[in-house]
Amino acid sequence: MRKSTCLLGALAVLASAPAALAERGSDGHVNIIYWQAPSTMNPYLSGGTKDLEAASLVLEPLARYNEAGDMVPWLAESIPTVGNGGVSEDLTTITWKLKEGLLWADGTPVTSEDIIFSWKYCTDPAGGCAQSEKYNDVTSVEALDDRTVKVTFGVAKPFPYGPFVGAQSPILQAAQFADCLGAKAPECTDANFGPIGTGPFRVTDFRPNDVISLEANPNYRDASKPAFATATLKGGGDATAAGRSVLETGEFDYAWNLQLAPDVIANMAAAGKGETVSAFGTLVERIEVNLTDPDPALGAERSTAKHPHPFLTEKVVRQALSMAIDRELLVEIGYGSAGRPTCNVLPAPEIYKSTANDACLVQDIEGAKKLLDEAGWTVGSDGVREKDGKRLSILYQTSTNAVRQDFQALIKQWWSEIGVETELRNIDASVFFGGDPASPDTFQKLYADLEMFANNFDGTDPESYMANWECKQAPRPETQWQGNNMPRYCSEAYDALVAEMAKTGALEERAKLAKAMNDMLMQEYVLIPLVDRGRVSAKSNTLGGVVLNVWDSELWNVADWYRVK
Amino acid sequence: MTEAVHSTLVDKTEPRSQWLDVWDQFRHHRGAMLGMAFFVFILLAVFAGPYLWTIDPQYIDIRARSQGPSWGHPMGTDQLGRDTLARMLAGGQVSLAVGISAMLLALVVGALIGVLSGYFRLLDGPLMRLTDLFLALPLLPLLLVIIMLFRDTLRSAFGPETGIFFLIVFVIGITSWMQTARIVRGDVLALKEREFVIASKSIGTSPFRMILRHILPNVLSPITVSATLGIANAIITESALSFLGLGFPSDFPTWGRLLYDSTDYLQQYPERVIWPGLAISLTVLSVNYIGDGFRDALDPRIRGR
Numbered sequence: 001m002r003k004s005t006c007l008l009g010a011l012a013v014l015a016s017a018p019a020a021l022a023e024r025g026s027d028g029h030v031n032i033i034y035w036q037a038p039s040t041m042n043p044y045l046s047g048g049t050k051d052l053e054a055a056s057l058v059l060e061p062l063a064r065y066n067e068a069g070d071m072v073p074w075l076a077e078s079i080p081t082v083g084n085g086g087v088s089e090d091l092t093t094i095t096w097k098l099k100e101g102l103l104w105a106d107g108t109p110v111t112s113e114d115i116i117f118s119w120k121y122c123t124d125p126a127g128g129c130a131q132s133e134k135y136n137d138v139t140s141v142e143a144l145d146d147r148t149v150k151v152t153f154g155v156a157k158p159f160p161y162g163p164f165v166g167a168q169s170p171i172l173q174a175a176q177f178a179d180c181l182g183a184k185a186p187e188c189t190d191a192n193f194g195p196i197g198t199g200p201f202r203v204t205d206f207r208p209n210d211v212i213s214l215e216a217n218p219n220y221r222d223a224s225k226p227a228f229a230t231a232t233l234k235g236g237g238d239a240t241a242a243g244r245s246v247l248e249t250g251e252f253d254y255a256w257n258l259q260l261a262p263d264v265i266a267n268m269a270a271a272g273k274g275e276t277v278s279a280f281g282t283l284v285e286r287i288e289v290n291l292t293d294p295d296p297a298l299g300a301e302r303s304t305a306k307h308p309h310p311f312l313t314e315k316v317v318r319q320a321l322s323m324a325i326d327r328e329l330l331v332e333i334g335y336g337s338a339g340r341p342t343c344n345v346l347p348a349p350e351i352y353k354s355t356a357n358d359a360c361l362v363q364d365i366e367g368a369k370k371l372l373d374e375a376g377w378t379v380g381s382d383g384v385r386e387k388d389g390k391r392l393s394i395l396y397q398t399s400t401n402a403v404r405q406d407f408q409a410l411i412k413q414w415w416s417e418i419g420v421e422t423e424l425r426n427i428d429a430s431v432f433f434g435g436d437p438a439s440p441d442t443f444q445k446l447y448a449d450l451e452m453f454a455n456n457f458d459g460t461d462p463e464s465y466m467a468n469w470e471c472k473q474a475p476r477p478e479t480q481w482q483g484n485n486m487p488r489y490c491s492e493a494y495d496a497l498v499a500e501m502a503k504t505g506a507l508e509e510r511a512k513l514a515k516a517m518n519d520m521l522m523q524e525y526v527l528i529p530l531v532d533r534g535r536v537s538a539k540s541n542t543l544g545g546v547v548l549n550v551w552d553s554e555l556w557n558v559a560d561w562y563r564v565k
Numbered sequence: 566m567t568e569a570v571h572s573t574l575v576d577k578t579e580p581r582s583q584w585l586d587v588w589d590q591f592r593h594h595r596g597a598m599l600g601m602a603f604f605v606f607i608l609l610a611v612f613a614g615p616y617l618w619t620i621d622p623q624y625i626d627i628r629a630r631s632q633g634p635s636w637g638h639p640m641g642t643d644q645l646g647r648d649t650l651a652r653m654l655a656g657g658q659v660s661l662a663v664g665i666s667a668m669l670l671a672l673v674v675g676a677l678i679g680v681l682s683g684y685f686r687l688l689d690g691p692l693m694r695l696t697d698l699f700l701a702l703p704l705l706p707l708l709l710v711i712i713m714l715f716r717d718t719l720r721s722a723f724g725p726e727t728g729i730f731f732l733i734v735f736v737i738g739i740t741s742w743m744q745t746a747r748i749v750r751g752d753v754l755a756l757k758e759r760e761f762v763i764a765s766k767s768i769g770t771s772p773f774r775m776i777l778r779h780i781l782p783n784v785l786s787p788i789t790v791s792a793t794l795g796i797a798n799a800i801i802t803e804s805a806l807s808f809l810g811l812g813f814p815s816d817f818p819t820w821g822r823l824l825y826d827s828t829d830y831l832q833q834y835p836e837r838v839i840w841p842g843l844a845i846s847l848t849v850l851s852v853n854y855i856g857d858g859f860r861d862a863l864d865p866r867i868r869g870r
Contacts, residue, residue: 240829261644264829296717329627333645402829405815406645412816413625423725424814440713447717 025216025229027563030543031252032555035242036429037209037235039436042192043168044122045185047130047444047484048433052167053256054233056553057214058105058197059170062096062115063161065551067279069349069460071161075099075110075171075198080160091156091505096164098147103219104173105202112143117174119151119163126182128480130435133464133473134162134169137502158505159461167553171198186437186480200226200559209430210235220559227545227562236430239401240264246538247274253543256554258536259403262336265536274540278338281535281550282348282465283456285339285407287396287528288486289318294395294447303446304476305488311390312449316375318525321450323371324414326363331531333410334403342532346462346518351507354515357522360529368418377419385419393421394449399429404452407530437481444475446486454533455484460551463510466517467498469526487526494520590862597858600851607848611657620648622655622818631834640840644830653840656818660800661848663733663819667799670738672745672792679749680776680784684757693750700743705805711736712811729813733806737799745791752784786860793856797849804845820845 038054040046062076071079077097080086087094102110119141122129129135139154141163151163163169173196180188193206198221201214212233216226234252242255243265250273258265258276269276293307301307311317327341343357377385377392385392396412398404405426412422425448427441433453440447457465467473473485494517501513521527537554539546545561548554591597630646632638640649682692712732719728756762762779770778804821806812813819820841827837 261829263833267832296721333627333630402826405826409623409645409647409816410625410627413623424816426815428811440717 024220024224024226027227028229030228030231030254030561030563032231032233032254032256033237033242033245033252034233034235034256035237035239036257036433038212038233039208039430039434040192041195041203041206041212042172042185043170044129044131044172045192046435047482048435050235050256050430050433051435053553053555054212054235055170055195056167056199056555057201057231057233057558058199058203058217059172059195060197060199061166061170062098062164064166064553064556065460065549066556067547067549067551069551071165073099075102087160091153091158091160093150093152094157094160095144095148095150099221100147102198102221104196104198105217105219106173106196107219108173108175109146110171110198111146112149114171114174115149115164116141116143117177118169118172121172121177121181121185122169124182124185127185128437128482129185130482131168132482133467133484134166136162136464136467138163156503156505158503158510159463161461162464167556173197201231209434222559225559227560231558243268243538246540247271247276250274250540250542253540254546255538258538259401259533261334261403261406262338269538272541274538276536276538277546277548278534278536279548279550280340280348280532281456282346282462283454283533283535283550284342284345284347284529285452285454285531285533286345287321287411287450287452287530288446289321289526289528290446290449290451290487291490291526292488294449296447300477303488305474305490309449311387311392312394314375315525316371317377317392318528320368320371320418321415321420322360322525322528323364323368324418324420325360325411325528325530326414327361327530329363330407330410333406335531335533338534338536339531342529343522344518345521345527345529346466346514347529347532349460351511352462352514352518354518354522356515356519360522363414365414365417372418379419383416383419384421391421392419393423395423395425396450396452397425397427397432397448398452399432399443400426401429407452435482442481443486444481444483446475451486452530456550462514463501466501466514469517469521470495470498489521489524489526491520491524587862591858594858594861596854597861600854600858603847603851604855607657607844607851608661611654611661614654615651615658618651618654620651622647622651623816624648634836641834641836643826643837649837649840652818652823653820653844656820656823656841657844659730659813659818660803660820660845663730663737663803664796664799664848666734667737667741667802668792668795670734671742671795671799672788674738675742675745675791676749676781676784676788678742679746680753680780682746683750683753684772684776684780689750692746696743696746699740702740704740704802707740708736708802708806709811712806725814726817733803733812737802741795741798741802745788745795748787748791749784752787753780756780756783786863789859789863790856793852793859796852800845800849 034050036050038051040051041055041058043052043055060074062074063071063079064074066072073079075098077099080094080096098110104110119135119138122132123135137153137155137157138151140152142150144150176191176196180191194203200217200220202217203212204215205213214231216229239259243258243260245252246255247268248271265276289312290303291309291313292303292305293309294303296302298307331339331341341361343360344354346352372385377387380386396408398408408424412424415422431439431441432443435442435444443451443453468484469489471490473483474488475481475483497513497517501510504510504513535548535550537548542564543561544564547557549556626646629642631644632642634641638648640653642648678692682689715732719732722728723731765775765779803812803819804824807819807822807825823841824838831838
């Protein structure tokens with residue numbers, strides 16, 4: 001028995017070794033399916049994860065995070081630190097050095113000009129950049145030589161790895177995007193759909209919200225990679241179809257983010273064509289409360305700070321909504337082992353995790369009723385609470401997804417028990433997360449009272465993530481509706497904490513600040529966290545080299561993927 | 566057999582109206598009678614049923630989720646413990662209401678445009694180009710745009726469910742009248758040259774009376790047939806919209822929505838797909854049979870044979 005196991009092991013090594021050492025393009029074609037279809041390849045113009053991840057096949061940052069959450073140099077030679085002299089003693093500058101001989105897919109060299117350009121592109125005052133918080137406090141980026149850039153911050157930056165690190169702030173080619181600065185950014189369709197990058201693949205055909213065809217980048221820095229000559233990233237459909245296409249029929253090799261009921265996944269995996277891969281990160285399914293008035297009668301000013309919400313600005317109401325929710329049950333229904341109930345919007349890494357809000361783990365319908373009673377909200381004849389002519393009637397939106405619709409139905413029932421009337425709306429995920437400023441249905445516009453989605457941050461440092469709820473991050477017409485502060489939360493105390501974290505160096509101090517910010521958001525109930533979600537994706541049994549990474553793009557190491565023969 | 570019935574009827578009863586004849590013929594179409602019986606049953610079930618089966622279709626009983634058929638839940642429960650029978654009944658109300666009203670709207674518009682363009686030469690060109698225009702429009706993208714533009718206005722005017730109901734009925738009706746219009750126009754063009762119409766014209770019948778008295782009764786059969794197909798089409802389009810998340814709110818059951826929600830569970834609980842699927846197909850089939858029977862009954866050449 002043991003002999004045969006050894007033999008099998010040896011065979012496996014023999015079988016996988018040639019694959020791993022293969023020539024570029026020797027493994028043919030890889031099919032990837034994202035059930036949310038990417039609508040752009042330019043991560044600076046979209047907050048959607050699907051767009052970021054699709055772009056990560058082509059565009060790369062200077063450094064990114066590996067599966068353990070550690071930073072690894074990517075286009076840079078090494079990670080600059082105070083120790084190696086890359087970060088100045090006063091924590092205001094960081095100096096990056098590009099690897100030698102890097103080429104763009106079109107054969108031109110990557111230079112420090114491109115890095116400078118990427119910063120200018122995202123920080124152009126006339127344009128809405130979805131990732132502008134990555135460049136907070138950067139005052140200048142200058143070239144020391146062709147391969148070296150120095151980033152200077154206006155304040156001491158204890159964590160200077162915001163700009164150019166992670167899938168959210170990759171390097172764009174200056175030559176290609178030169179005419180696409182500011183307000184013209186969304187108009188450069190060719191560049192946005194087919195950016196020239198340094199990554200393992202380059203785009204051959206991009207159909208927005210549908211299919212991306214790619215081929216191996218002939219100028220990729222490692223001559224033996226990627227193993228696949230061509231790749232297809234198919235977008236659209238739903239999570240069920242995506243899961244089935246990998247686990248059950250084997251048509252696709254990799255399916256992203258299978259947000260499906262646990263028993264459904266188990267059933268598909270029984271077919272034996274593939275397996276699920278999972279890991280826990282910072283992804284939290286949450287309800288974000290709109291503190292501004294989404295009344296359509298307000299026209300272009302709806303959901304902006306000019307008009308506060310008629311009743312959701314009252315903390316008691318938000319608190320009651322949170323108390324009425326049974327998070328344990330939501331996990332059981334929707335995620336099984338791929339989720340756990342949470343009361344924090346910042347659930348990981350461990351040092352940042354607050355325990356101050358754990359009371360929310362227990363559902364308390366009676367308590368919620370009492371709170372509303374005390375605040376003067378009385379139950380009207382139709383069972384809906386009223387005060388001063390205002391009814392607790394809310395519109396609750398999310399993306400189209402079976403688990404989310406089940407959550408909506410359950411939560412609606414709990415809320416009806418405490419006297420809140422809920423109308424549900426679900427929007428196609430490609431539109432909802434698409435970030436198109438012309439669409440009324442994006443999650444940034446939030447033309448509803450509440451919305452539910454999941455979000456996380458890449459990397460392990462929560463500074464820029466927590467900065468999402470600064471006043472100035474509120475999506476509004478002036479920012480082309482970009483920004484991540486969906487509740488339009490605006491508190492001087494919170495902004496002060498953000499500013500303080502930006503100049504604090506010691507890790508324990510930073511952890512304390514991050515916890516304080518998390519607690520502030522939680523105790524104000526502007527965010528109602530529901531479930532801490534593990535990432536579940538599926539890969540075919542014939543696809544090797546997949547390392548699921550919750551701290552960066554899932555496709556971060558696609559150059560190392562190969563066909564198991 | 567038919568002969569015998571016919572002669573006895575003629576002998577013993579007072580003068581017969583045309584509609585009695587039609588009914589008499591209709592009665593002998595077995596498929597149509599079956600279809601009619603089933604359609605009436607479905608109508609009764611979905612509109613009167615909820616008074617007998619009083620479980621709230623939106624009530625979630627989480628402990629009773631994913632149950633099979635039992636006395637408490639004859640069709641079982643869904644993944645959240647909502648009663649499937651109650652949801653089928655509530656869903657049927659919406660689907661049938663949408664189907665029938667959208668069909669009526671399409672019928673009125675289609676017949677009107679068909680008759681006008683067939684009868685009046687001057688209107689023929691413009692109206693048929695309009696029809697071509699509508700035929701060339703891609704239906705689904707058009708629906709998406711209309712819904713996106715008018716959803717909020719209607720929602721605030723009529724509330725979420727009624728607003729969407731009007732919108733969907735209007736949108737489906739306004740995009741499915743073209744076939745009817747074309748068929749009717751063709752028939753009217755042919756009828757216009759028939760002797761009885763020319764004779765009627767020669768004694769000075771006004772166009773309005775002509776259409777009402779001579780043209781419309783003769784094009785009734787194509788209209789009825791396209792009406793029956795229209796109901797089916799409307800139910801299916803409503804399902805497609807629900808599928809895209811643009812129809813009614815997600816917890817508001819319609820047959821199309823029930824079908825869509827259950828596709829995830831197709832393997833474990835096939836009955837959840839079968840019930841709404843069966844309801845949709847049987848309704849559509851029964852309506853088609855009724856249409857078939859009507860056509861036969863309305864055609865004087867077939868009647869009495």
